Every structure is written in structure tokens, then in C-alpha cells.
Amino acid sequence: MDELKSLRGLMKEETFKGRGFTNKMRENILNEVHSNQPKSFSFHKKPILAPILSMLFFAACLSIFVYFGGTQLGIIGNNASAPLYEASDRPESLGKEFKFITKVPFNVKNVSTEAKEGPYGNAQFVTLMGPEKQTITMSFQLLEPGLDLTLSEEPVKVGTSKGSYSETEGPLKISRLTWMEGEAIYEMKYMPARSGITLTKQDMIQMAESFR
Incomplete structure (x- = not known):
């Protein structure tokens, strides 16, 4: 990291004068050196949509199971605690x-x-x-x-x-x-x-x- 810091300090516009570099080449080199984070250390975000859909599907299945199980056992739907x-x-x-x-x-x-x-x-x-x-x-x-x-x-x-x-x-x-x-x-x-x-x-x- 110290070498990269030193290199960034040296890479000024005058460094390329008389060296045969084209404008495009100078821009590419400067962009690579002065970038905040090297590409080799880029992070890839994991997709989050699939786990969320899986959780929703599991919750829906559990609700259906509880409802029908409760109905069969007489826990749900057999008393009058409904609105009067x-x-x-x-x-x-x-x-x-x-x-x-x-x-x-x-x-x-x-x-x-x-x-x-x-x-x-x-x-x-x-x-x-x-x-x-x-x-x-x-x-x-x-x-x-x-x-x-x-x-x-x-x-x-x-x-x-x-x-x-x-x-x-x-x-x-x-x-x-x-x-x-x-x-x-x-x-x-x-x-x-x-x-x-x-x-x-x-x-x-x-x-x-x-x-x-």
C-alpha cells in the first residue's frame, strides 16, 4: 500500500511528457493509479430476492397448515367469539x-x-x-x-x-x-x-x- 501511495504521488501530468504516450494512454494509466480501490478487490453483492421469496413461501405454507389443522381439531371456527x-x-x-x-x-x-x-x-x-x-x-x-x-x-x-x-x-x-x-x-x-x-x-x- 505504501508503494501504491508513492506511485500516486509521482504520477503527475509531466511524468508522461516526451515518453511517447498518447492522451488516451495517459488517461488510462492515471485512472488506474488514482482509483480508490483496485479492481482485484471488488466485492460482489449476493442476490437477496431469492431468500426473501423463500421466506414468504414458507410463511404462507405455515399459515395454511395452522388454519386447516386448527379447523380439524376444533380450535378454529367452533365458538362465537366473533363480532356480535x-x-x-x-x-x-x-x-x-x-x-x-x-x-x-x-x-x-x-x-x-x-x-x-x-x-x-x-x-x-x-x-x-x-x-x-x-x-x-x-x-x-x-x-x-x-x-x-x-x-x-x-x-x-x-x-x-x-x-x-x-x-x-x-x-x-x-x-x-x-x-x-x-x-x-x-x-x-x-x-x-x-x-x-x-x-x-x-x-x-x-x-x-x-x-x-
């Missing part, structure tokens, strides 16, 4: 002292009501049915003042209210949630019917917390 649909059909027969559900996990195709004796006296029953016969049945009942009611199933919270949750086993699992707000007691039961869409405990609580 609005339910605006509040029955006229339902008293103003009760709240009513505003979000359910399917499009409501039919609403039916019935008044009959419940476990704590007269009660209003409202049933919502979806396009695949999935069904939510709700009961609305006022408690007598001073009644000390004990909920016997798994204790849960619906907002700040006390409640209890239970579910049956099997392919057509039935989820049931009961909770109290003020002097009212609510019970909500979900049956998936042939839809295959089951509800988790958190799904049920989320629906109960949509009551307005």
Missing part, C-alpha cells in the same frame, strides 16, 4: 323495569315472547332464533323485597353484579348464565342447534353485559 350483531327488537310486553340484550352472536331471524310462572313467581320469557336455529332464551323476573337468593352454580361477575354460570357437555353444549341487578333476576340460556357454534363463559358474560 345488534339485537334491536325489544318486545313491547317486556316491562321498563327490565334491561334487554343488545348484542347476540348471530343475525336474529325470529323473536318470540311468553309469560309464565318462573322459579320466583311470574316471569317474562323471550326467545331469539338465528338462521341455523341457534337459540337464546332469556327470562326476566322481579324478586320480592328482602329475598335472600343464593346462586348455586360457578360464581361469575356480570359487570359489578353477582352471577353464576353452568354448561352441559356434549356436541350440543348448552350454556346458562344467571345474574341479579337491583330487584331483577335475569337468566340466559344458549343452544347452538345445528349451527355448531358454541359459546364460552366469556361469550355469555359479554352478551349479558350488553343488556341496556
